Amino acid sequence: MTWRQAFGExxxxxxxxxxxxxxxxxxxxxxxxxxxxxxAALWLVSPAYAASAALGAYSAGGATFQRxxxxxxxxxxxxxxxxxxxxxxxxxxxxRLVTFLPLLAIWAFAAGMAWAxxxxxxxxxxxxxxxxxxxxxxPTSVGRALEHAGIIALGGxxxxxxxxxxxxxxxxxxxxxLADALAAVADYARRLRHDPTAPFDPTPLMTAxxxxxxxxxxxxxxxxxxxxPRGLAERIRPVIAALADPAVGAPxxxxxxxxxxxxxxxxxxxxxxxxxxxxxxxxxxxxxETMDVLRLDEENEVLxxxxxxxxxxxxxxxxxxxxxxxxxxPPGRKPTPRGSADAEFLMRPTMLRLVPVVAGAVRRELxxxxxxxxxxxxxxxxxxxxYLIAARLPLGHGYWAPIASVMVMRPDxxxxxxxxxxxxxxxxxxxxxxxxxxxxxxxxxxxSGALTVVAAGLSYTLNRTGYxxxxxxxxxxxxxxxxxxxxAWEQTVPERVVLTLLGGALAMLAYLLFPAWETPRLPGRLAxxxxxxxxxxxxxxxxxxxxxxEHHADMRRALLRSREAHxxxxxxxxxxxxxxxxxxxxxxxxxxxxxxxxxxxxxxxxIMESHVPRAAGRFVPEAERFAEAxxxxxxxxxxxxxxxxxxxxxxxxxxxxxxxxxAAGNGSPVVRREAELxxxxxxDLATAVSRTPLERDxxxxxxDQRVRATLVAAGNGAQSAHPGG
Numbered sequence: 022m023t024w025r026q027a028f029g030e031x032x033x034x035x036x037x038x039x040x041x042x043x044x045x046x047x048x049x050x051x052x053x054x055x056x057x058x059x060x061a062a063l064w065l066v067s068p069a070y071a072a073s074a075a076l077g078a079y080s081a082g083g084a085t086f087q088r089x090x091x092x093x094x095x096x097x098x099x100x101x102x103x104x105x106x107x108x109x110x111x112x113x114x115x116x117r118l119v120t121f122l123p124l125l126a127i128w129a130f131a132a133g134m135a136w137a138x139x140x141x142x143x144x145x146x147x148x149x150x151x152x153x154x155x156x157x158x159x160p161t162s163v164g165r166a167l168e169h170a171g172i173i174a175l176g177g178x179x180x181x182x183x184x185x186x187x188x189x190x191x192x193x194x195x196x197x198x199l200a201d202a203l204a205a206v207a208d209y210a211r212r213l214r215h216d217p218t219a220p221f222d223p224t225p226l227m228t229a230x231x232x233x234x235x236x237x238x239x240x241x242x243x244x245x246x247x248x249x250p251r252g253l254a255e256r257i258r259p260v261i262a263a264l265a266d267p268a269v270g271a272p273x274x275x276x277x278x279x280x281x282x283x284x285x286x287x288x289x290x291x292x293x294x295x296x297x298x299x300x301x302x303x304x305x306x307x308x309x310e311t312m313d314v315l316r317l318d319e320e321n322e323v324l325x326x327x328x329x330x331x332x333x334x335x336x337x338x339x340x341x342x343x344x345x346x347x348x349x350x351p352p353g354r355k356p357t358p359r360g361s362a363d364a365e366f367l368m369r370p371t372m373l374r375l376v377p378v379v380a381g382a383v384r385r386e387l388x389x390x391x392x393x394x395x396x397x398x399x400x401x402x403x404x405x406x407x408y409l410i411a412a413r414l415p416l417g418h419g420y421w422a423p424i425a426s427v428m429v430m431r432p433d434x435x436x437x438x439x440x441x442x443x444x445x446x447x448x449x450x451x452x453x454x455x456x457x458x459x460x461x462x463x464x465x466x467x468x469s470g471a472l473t474v475v476a477a478g479l480s481y482t483l484n485r486t487g488y489x490x491x492x493x494x495x496x497x498x499x500x501x502x503x504x505x506x507x508x509a510w511e512q513t514v515p516e517r518v519v520l521t522l523l524g525g526a527l528a529m530l531a532y533l534l535f536p537a538w539e540t541p542r543l544p545g546r547l548a549x550x551x552x553x554x555x556x557x558x559x560x561x562x563x564x565x566x567x568x569x570x571e572h573h574a575d576m577r578r579a580l581l582r583s584r585e586a587h588x589x590x591x592x593x594x595x596x597x598x599x600x601x602x603x604x605x606x607x608x609x610x611x612x613x614x615x616x617x618x619x620x621x622x623x624x625x626x627x628i629m630e631s632h633v634p635r636a637a638g639r640f641v642p643e644a645e646r647f648a649e650a651x652x653x654x655x656x657x658x659x660x661x662x663x664x665x666x667x668x669x670x671x672x673x674x675x676x677x678x679x680x681x682x683x684a685a686g687n688g689s690p691v692v693r694r695e696a697e698l699x700x701x702x703x704x705d706l707a708t709a710v711s712r713t714p715l716e717r718d719x720x721x722x723x724x725d726q727r728v729r730a731t732l733v734a735a736g737n738g739a740q741s742a743h744p745g746g
Contacts, residue, residue: 101177
């Protein structure tokens with residue numbers, strides 16, 4: 022992608038309206054917390070204390086809208102405490118640049134490294150940097166600094182108390198994650214009706230697994246309906262893929278294919294009904310016609326062999342899903358009593374036990390080629406430089422420039438630039454709106470406080486519609502807040518616009534000078550995904566060779582690691598496609614072809630998984646040799662992809678040839694057929710990434726020529742459309 026195209030995509034992304042479900046009740050509760058704190062501070066103390074209180078309450082309320090599987094009240098409390106600490110520490114170092122600048126750099130670097138834990142931690146940590154920059158201008162003594170820090174923490178406490186007293190959709194995020202996973206499998210079933218090899222994005226299943234991990238205290242209060250459906254979605258996915266696959270499932274044409282389409286459509290209807298039931302906490306409702314389709318006729322059923330087996334398994338799994346949605350607990354089992362010691366759940370570390378987990382995640386990112394580490398370095402440099410530049414300008418509120426930089430910067434190019442554009446556009450609209458309101462009303466501190474709460478409530482409401490739109494009301498909130506403290510709009514509005522522009526420009530320039538491009542890392546990400554898929558395929562084959570609980574557990578662990586590698590590749594690939602960087606190692610066409618090949622390889626392993634025999638089932642000894650060959654060759658091929666060498670599948674071909682010649686192999690036609698598909702997918706991968714020495718030298722030049730040809734064609738088209746110039 023050229024720079025011109027990249028900037029066009031940045032502007033479109035920054036101003037795009039995201040069509041997501043709003044949560045007005047959550048916004049109303051957060052705005053009520055802000056109103057309580059601001060009103061009490063205005064009535065009992067002063068506008069300066071009200072400003073500090075508003076900072077804590079507003080940030081704590083906004084943090085609860087970030088994705089986190091921990092209780093929202095914990096997020097609000099943690100945000101309030103973190104803001105209070107940063108405020109007090111910043112004041113202790115304020116007054117002299119020799120003490121404050123090193124503290125700001127260290128604090129900003131730590132906030133950047135918080136992205137190693139997750140996006141929520143990174144965003145909250147960036148907010149604490151902004152708090153340090155703002156509140157050092159408010160207190161006049163250590164005692165006052167402690168008071169302001171306490172007021173800020175009180176804002177988080179009030180928000181947490183409201184969440185505790187007025188719960189809205191308890192476990193709502195967890196319900197949505199599970200419902201999204203079931204809906205994704207339903208959509209997959211519908212796409213399989215028309216395309217038996219349709220791809221599947223495992224991200225909803227990965228998100229549902231994250232949501233299923235709970236602490237012991239959460240396990241005692243989790244609704245029973247959230248216990249079983251995630252596992253069913255995991256099991257249904259390979260079954261419907263096996264049913265739709267012409268190689269091992271329903272025939273490509275004829276009555277069998279028509280029957281498979283009916284079953285897939287019925288499965289999608291049932292899964293959608295279960296998803297709605299879990300999302301809204303209501304009983305599942307399925308049409309009688311759908312249930313009639315799911316009844317298998319023992320005598321007149323047109324499906325035979327593996328397809329019949331997949332259909333029977335699908336009907337059984339859908340019955341379990343409906344029973345869970347209807348009764349709230351898995352079939353044949355009563356809900357687990359609260360506080361039961363043997364309750365099974367995915368463990369999530371408590372806050373104290375999270376400390377070594379966070380330390381390990383940060384330690385793994387402390388390397389020069391890490392995107393998180395480079396983001397932390399950029400954040401520290403821009404925060405200190407922005408503070409120094411703004412301090413030299415003849416403008417008040419110079420902290421707005423570094424705050425704008427810190428809040429828009431992200432570890433990747435596209436989001437940093439898109440948020441910079443969105444923040445500037447939102448700020449311009451917000452200050453214009455606030456200026457018009459202030460000029461029309463000329464409000465006193467109490468009216469300004471009310472306007473502050475209204476603007477914050479609108480910002481919360483639009484929190485998920487796009488950064489530019491929520492930033493519009495955030496900018497208005499800041500203008501009203503400063504007006505409550507006695508600042509005239511004639512002074513604050515121009516300063517806000519100029520300093521926001523300066524902060525956004527610094528953030529964008531920092532990424533250019535010290536980037537973390539994903540394009541050069543694509544071969545490594547592809548190699549990791551290939552190796553993980555190879556281990557997953559080998560684990561499935563070993564479960565055929567010797568069915569056992571241990572091998573089944575190994576297969577499950579390998580599948581999860583394969584999904585993680587797939588997600589890492591997909592994220593890197595999506596970022597690389599938006600970067601104005603010349604391809605290195607993999608051209609865009611090669612990356613796309615290699616991606617399709619590895620998806621086909623993993624899909625074959627997934628279909629194998631749907632037919633894995635139970636423990637002590639029928640053994641397939643030939644699968645063990647093929648598993649060893651697949652694991653060894655994919656590991657070597659991963660190293661070859663990293664080093665830009667051609668992969669070789671010699672052991673895989675030999676093992677499959679021996680399997681086909683073995684007489685005992687005739688008893689496992691399904692798994693052998695899928696093994697052949699795996700070999701074909703690996704050969705497609707080799708075709709995608711293999712190059713002759715000459716091609717390795719001129720591959721990048723060809724990509725440049727293709728890009729230039731595309732631009733020329735686009736230019737000719739524009740000239741044809743506008744002949745008059």
